[in-house]
Amino acid sequence: MTQDAWLTAEVAGPKKASLITKPEIADAMIRRAKRPVFIVGSIAAEIDLEEKKLIDYVIAMAKRCKIQVVATGNTNNEFLKRGFTPDAVMPAVDIGNRLTDHTWQGVDGKGPHDLAIFAGLPYQMAWTILSGLKNFAPNLKTISLDNVYQPNASWSFSNISIKTWIMNLEAILGNREG
Template identity: 60%
Template sequence: MAAEPWQTAEIPGPKKALVITKPEVVAAMIKRAKHPVLVVGYRAAEIEFEGGKLVDFIIEFSGKSGIPVVATAHMVSEFSKRGFKPASFMPAVDIGNRLVDPSWSGVDGKGQHDLALFVGLPYYMEWTILSGLKHFAQHLKTITLDNVYQPHANWSFPNISHEDWVKSLKVIIEKFEGGEKE
């Protein structure tokens, strides 16, 4: 449960992500956020999750929480196959670049986001994009939902087992049972 970067040498610097020890906190932060967004990388179609894939959980999570989804790489096809239309799709570096711009209108035209959640990107890509946001997007908070520690996020799970991670995500989604964020 140590809060060490998943890739041993990816040492960041003085400011590191706070560790998510209680998944309920993530749900609370999402509920508090005025305009969150969820960025989903291609690995969400590969990672096993409760007999399906992580992408299946994401769809359910987005549906229950009302968080708009941005699909990166070719993930849009995986969402489409499952009958889900993400709010937008664009390259990972593009969504990162837009999130640093305070004047961006957001994925839904409602203005810049105040919370960005990330999941399913290659570790080092997410690491660097979160770094860009940490340094240049002061208006934004970031959370990673991956099961590895991402030191450049504001909040991250530590390196945890697959089983513990699945349990944690299920706790988060339970907090949205019954509809979108309160």
């Protein structure tokens, strides 16, 4: 199955994201990761998903899956309003650059991250950062949890409706309960 980019401005090249056709795929990748990190953009607090915002799903997933969180932009304030303290606050481009550095020991200084999960960044910014990671961080796997296809990620949802997106996020969280 293939998917076209949500916005077409550049061609992603021959290596494109594998589609997350079932939420169990993302869940399995998160389970296998030894040092995952969440990169959360400013629009995570703006995206309405019925009764919740995307940032609320990120917080629940980070807590249940024990994922370190990097807040970008003004997202830190939104995390703090919800009683959640991210592990780091830095510009999105900075964390993208650090993830390409094989000597960087991660957000907590305990070793490099093996999985970076992106959510809530502006599409073009995520596209650019993921392109850099695809080309300059060969040992890092990336997942885009946004509802639009990100061809530069290792794994991405296809262009899906809000309803389908909510069902997928709920399923990932549901797979972690108990």
